[in-house]
Amino acid sequence: MSELSVDHLLGIKYLKKEDIALIFQTADHFKEVINRPIKKVPSLRDITIANLFFENSTRTRISFELAEKRLSADVVNFSASSSSVTKGETLIDTVNNILSMKVDMVVMRHPNPGAGIFLSRHVNASIINAGDGAHEHPTQALLDCYSIREKLGDVEGKKVVIVGDILHSRVALSNIFALKLLGAQVKVCGPYTLIPKYIRSLGVEVEPNLKNALEWCDVANMLRVQHERMDISYFPSTREYVQLFGLNRQLLDSLNKKIVVMHPGPINRGVEITSDVADSDQAIILDQVQNGVAIRMAVIYLLASKIKQI
Numbered sequence: 590m591s592e593l594s595v596d597h598l599l600g601i602k603y604l605k606k607e608d609i610a611l612i613f614q615t616a617d618h619f620k621e622v623i624n625r626p627i628k629k630v631p632s633l634r635d636i637t638i639a640n641l642f643f644e645n646s647t648r649t650r651i652s653f654e655l656a657e658k659r660l661s662a663d664v665v666n667f668s669a670s671s672s673s674v675t676k677g678e679t680l681i682d683t684v685n686n687i688l689s690m691k692v693d694m695v696v697m698r699h700p701n702p703g704a705g706i707f708l709s710r711h712v713n714a715s716i717i718n719a720g721d722g723a724h725e726h727p728t729q730a731l732l733d734c735y736s737i738r739e740k741l742g743d744v745e746g747k748k749v750v751i752v753g754d755i756l757h758s759r760v761a762l763s764n765i766f767a768l769k770l771l772g773a774q775v776k777v778c779g780p781y782t783l784i785p786k787y788i789r790s791l792g793v794e795v796e797p798n799l800k801n802a803l804e805w806c807d808v809a810n811m812l813r814v815q816h817e818r819m820d821i822s823y824f825p826s827t828r829e830y831v832q833l834f835g836l837n838r839q840l841l842d843s844l845n846k847k848i849v850v851m852h853p854g855p856i857n858r859g860v861e862i863t864s865d866v867a868d869s870d871q872a873i874i875l876d877q878v879q880n881g882v883a884i885r886m887a888v889i890y891l892l893a894s895k896i897k898q899i
């Protein structure tokens with residue numbers, strides 16, 4: 590396979606296994622590029638990309654911008670809070686105005702699930718979903734799986750537990766799609782109130798006991814409780830959550846093997862994970878962030894190659 594089967598990256602759900610293999614192979618090349626003294630290639634000098642962030646971000650926004658600049662694309666950044674969206678302009682009007690200034694590709698983070706899919710049907714540009722509400726965060730899942738592959742050699746056959754707020758997590762859904770596509774076994778662990786009822790239909794098992802889940806897995810992906818997406822309480826107190834679902838050094842050391850610990854960030858230290866675990870040699874949290882740039886370079890490069898053919 591030499592090109593992606595899709596014109597947009599809206600979710601892992603729309604990718605084939607071969608697409609992910611091509612993205613990883615391309616990311617391997619870009620990872621080598623960004624470790625050179627001059628971390629830049631001229632590949633996308635003729636492409637302009639708009640980063641539209643309607644929701645806060647540190648890692649994803651900076652990672653996309655660095656990826657675009659390292660491919661030599663022209664980049665414009667848009668933040669909803671300082672734009673005419675605050676005066677009532679619609680999403681389609683906003684994006685079409687930006688596109689009329691000869692923009693080829695849009696990277697968008699939006700609080701509404703499906704916002705990227707909606708946009709891809711109404712505007713003439715390649716769309717990359719940088720997180721749409723509690724729906725999908727495809728580049729996060731790609732960089733997570735790429736980091737597992739880098740650490741453990743392959744994703745196929747690995748046992749991965751995703752711990753925490755599965756219900757409100759776009760990282761969880763995209764990771765489940767990607768991990769299953771690549772042949773991993775997946776369990777989720779968290780309060781029953783934060784596990785969606787449909788989860789088993791995705792081929793995922795539920796393990797309510799964190800110690801059992803950790804004894805089973807090769808990799809634990811610890812998720813943040815997404816208070817900003819909750820309008821009711823899903824568990825009695827943060828203290829109880831920490832006791833039942835928080836990962837600490839004592840628990841990690843009590844296991845009969847050395848597992849890999851992941852976290853997509855931002856971390857709530859002392860809640861889903863303690864500092865001594867987050868900063869330990871078993872955690873690959875900053876490797877995930879570093880790999881995000883190579884993965885995003887690969888996605889942008891492969892989608893831009895399709896634009897150039899038109």
Ligand code: CP
Nearest residue numbers: 646647648649853854
């Ligand atoms: N992992 C992640 O999406 O982080 P940001 O919200 O900081 O982009």
